[in-house]
Amino acid sequence: MEPTDLNQRNRTDDDEFHPTARRIQRLSLHLTPVPSPLDRTHPELQALTCASRAAKLNVDTKSLTVCMRGKHRDVQEKVFEFFNSRPELQTPVEISKDDHRELCMRQLLALVREAGIKPFRYVAEDPAKYFAILEAVGSVDMSLGIKMGVQYSLWGGTVLNLGTKKHKDKYYDGIDNLEYWGCFAMTELHHGSNVQGIQTVATFDPITDEFIIDTPNDGAIKWWIGNAAVHGKFASVFAKLMLPTHDTKGVSDMGVHAFIVPVRDLKTHKTLPGIEIHDCGHKIGLNGVDNGALRFCSVRIPRDNLLNRFGDVARDGKYTSSLPSINKRFAATLGELVGGRVGLAYSSVSVLKVAATIAIRYSLLRQQFGPPKQPEVSILDYQSQQHKLMPMLASTYAFHFATLHLVETYSEMKKSHDEQLVGDVHALSAGLKAYVTSYTAKSLSICREACGGHGYAAVNRFGSLRNDHDIFQTFEGDNTVLLQQVAADLLKQYKEKFRGGTLAVTWNYLRESMNTYLSQPNPVTARWESEDHLRDPKFQLDAFRYRTSRLLQSVAVRLNKHSKTLGSFGAWNRCLNHLLTLAESHIESVILAKLIENVKSCPDASSQAALKLVCDLYALDRIWNDIGTYRNVDYVAPNKAKAIHKLTEYLSFQVRNIAGELVDAFDLPDYVTRAPIAMQSEAYSQYTQYVGF
CATH class of the missing domain: 1.20.140.10 (Butyryl-CoA Dehydrogenase, subunit A, domain 3)
Known part of the structure; x- marks a missing residue:
């Protein structure tokens, strides 16, 4: 009798949750094992059989490169070629902090003013092109990539995304051509991830029609501010907007807003009155970026320097906003960043x-x-x-x-x-x-x-x-904080599912998965171990999504239980590691789904075969790394777990056979990778020459 028939004969509508019936069912399946294609020979010969059962793939590297390339590869090559043609702009292996900072400034100036690559225009118009330039620039020197990001994504992006037309008209050209070097002053000594808790204040003075920027205590000093220590002339300063009131409170807190604050004189480059700037010093890395600390003492700025897209203050001190609450304004502000x-x-x-x-x-x-x-x-x-x-x-x-x-x-x-x-x-x-x-x-x-x-x-x-x-x-x-945001959103979507609400695109699979995946695992499927089954994208994606759904349901139950005695904050902290695992599991599911989509859509047959091999290794390696989870809920039987492990090792061997072609398809020239031991030819020769032979 086939195992499937036995499974059907033993099961009734009530058997799914009946422990005795389930044990008998599993015992029957153990007595009628499903043959594995991986158990064809003696253990000592299995590796040889594995290695010989499939020939090495022939990979057309050029076609695979085309599958990998984004649509803006041309501008990346322009960046690579420009810096390769300018040895004096290349970052040496040994360089001091101060020299590295000046070199990074010269590198960015040369890119914009000599190579004619102006990233700022793409921040809003074509973000994909901007990120392609950022990737290429970061390959030249990561410090240069971060400095460019501070100037255009952070300082410039704040003006574009949180300001209005008057701000763009006044500042766009100066930011674009690097006359207005700028900083992004959000993080404080005592507040990094908790932006809503920052303490810097901007108090409106209706008599002079100005905001007064103040650092009320040392904990509110702006810290790790890129471009501040040496080059910055302006800062987008995030502060609590305080409005005078006629009641006993004296001022009303309208929440976190962004303000343009000049920090150095445009002509003399001297620090402006009321502003104290110090160098954060030598860092573990990224020493080409001049991070500094800023303190403000009654610094006055015009009312127009409030970046007023989500909230504005009129001449008479009246506050207006299209958003009804501090929390909604804060969410909209951070959402734009x-x-x-x-x-x-x-x-x-x-x-x-x-x-x-x-x-x-x-x-x-x-x-x-x-x-x-x-x-x-x-x-x-x-x-x-x-x-x-x-x-x-x-x-x-x-x-x-x-x-x-x-x-x-x-x-x-x-x-x-x-x-x-x-x-x-x-x-x-x-x-x-x-x-x-x-x-x-x-x-x-x-x-x-x-x-x-x-x-x-x-x-x-x-x-x-x-x-x-x-x-x-x-x-x-911070990564731990961001994963908690993902987990919180998952729990929100979980509640929406039961209310019949619309799920966001990323979470769509939960609509189908929560019912399907939370039923008892099929004991027959749990034992399937053929290579075709294990390399089936449906099995792989189902396994990832099953784990996410299981984690989501179990953490929701735990949070509900602990909140009754510990409160919501205490319950969250009690389940924190569980929540982080849930978030990582969900992201792995999204990554695998996108990889499977790209395998299917790859037009070149040899490239598609290579990507399929890569996809299978990614999926099965992740499943094997968390095999305990699947074993604990009987999603994977012991023999299937063993088959997954063997197949993962075999796939690693197969990927090794085309590893050279796979890295070549990244299309990184030797002058971009730069490491002598990574040269495509004469690597040892390059290495020995470097040390003087």
Whole structure:
């Protein structure tokens, strides 16, 4: 009798939740095992069978590059070629903090005024092109990418997104041509993630028609402000808007608003009266960016310097806004600044591409040990090296398509201002920024270790990449805080599902999944272990979504239970690790869905086959890494878990066979990767020449 027939015979409508029937059913299935295509031979011969059952794929690297490229590759190549033609603008391996800052300023000035690439126009008009330029500039020097982001995304973006026509007319040209170097003064010494808790105040003076900007205590000093220490002439300062009242309170707090505050004289560059600026000093990385601290003492600015898109103050001191509450104005203000998270997620993938390229090319080049009396073998032939680098390579591809989708969605949102897209981009950018930057940070250390002693040489770049990228996990929203935002949005959508509401695009799968995936797992499906089944995109996506749905339902129950005794804040803190796992699981589901979509839509057959291999490795490696979760709920039987593990190792071997082609498809010239051990030819020659041989 086939297991399926036995399953049908044993099950009744009530059996699904009957423990005794369930145990008998599972025992019957153990007595009638489903054959596995991976158990064809003796254990010691399985690896050989695995390796021989599929030939190496033939990958057309040019076609795969076309599948990977965004539509703005031309402007990226223009950036690469410009800096390659200007050796004096290239960042040396050893450089002091002060020299690095001046070099970064000269690099950005040259890009804008000599190469004619003006990123500011694309911040609002074509965000996808802006992010493409940002990615290329960050590949030249990460400090340069961040400095450009401070000038155009943060300082310039605040003027564009939170200001009105009068502000754009007055400041646009100066920001665009770098006459008006600017800062983004949001973070304070005592307040980073909790922006609504900032303490800087802007009090309206109706007699002089001015705002008075004050730092009321040392905790309110603006801290880590990029461009402030040396180059900034203006700052977009976030402060609580205080209006005088005629009651006993004296002033009324209207919530956080943004103000344009000149900080240095445009001609002499001297610090203006009432403003104190100090240098935050040498950092772990990104020392080409001049971070500073700002304190304000009764600094007066015109009323027109309030960026008044979401709230305005009239000459008589009357406040008006299209939004009814402080919370809604605050949400709208921060919502307009979400582009920074989009850019960081996208740029983090670029860093991962560079690191993976260096580590994999070196691992193909480096030979170490081998069979007795035979030539040494490439270290990428070792299973341990494949285990380190091949899932990482697959993840890099997955993240590439996911962040490309994020950029496209963000661009569409900026054009349409569709409310549903606004919510979708907010949650997706928070989740992808947190997940991708955390993964990249860990991967940079793995890449360094995978390259042994040569990975420790500064010229081979892992140190600078790791140090410069590390802060990506913190600025534009601390990753732990951002994942909580994703979890909170998931719980909100979970409630909406039961109210029959409309789900945002990112969460659509929850409508189908919450009923399907939360029923008892099918014991037959739990045992299927054929390669065709495990490599079926439906199985992979179902497994990811099942886990997310299960985590969502269980944390909702836990929060409800603990809130009765601990209150909402206490319950959230009690379930915090559960909530973070939920958010990561959801983001992994979104990433896999986008990867599957791009595999299906790839027009070139050889490229599609390579992407399918990458997709399968990404999916099964993630499932194996969390196999305990699937085993605990009987979603995966022991024999299936074993098959997943074996197939993951086999797929790593298969991806290793085309690893060179896969990194070549990133289309990063040697003068962009720059590490001698990653050169496509004569790598050791380049390396030895660097040290003087």
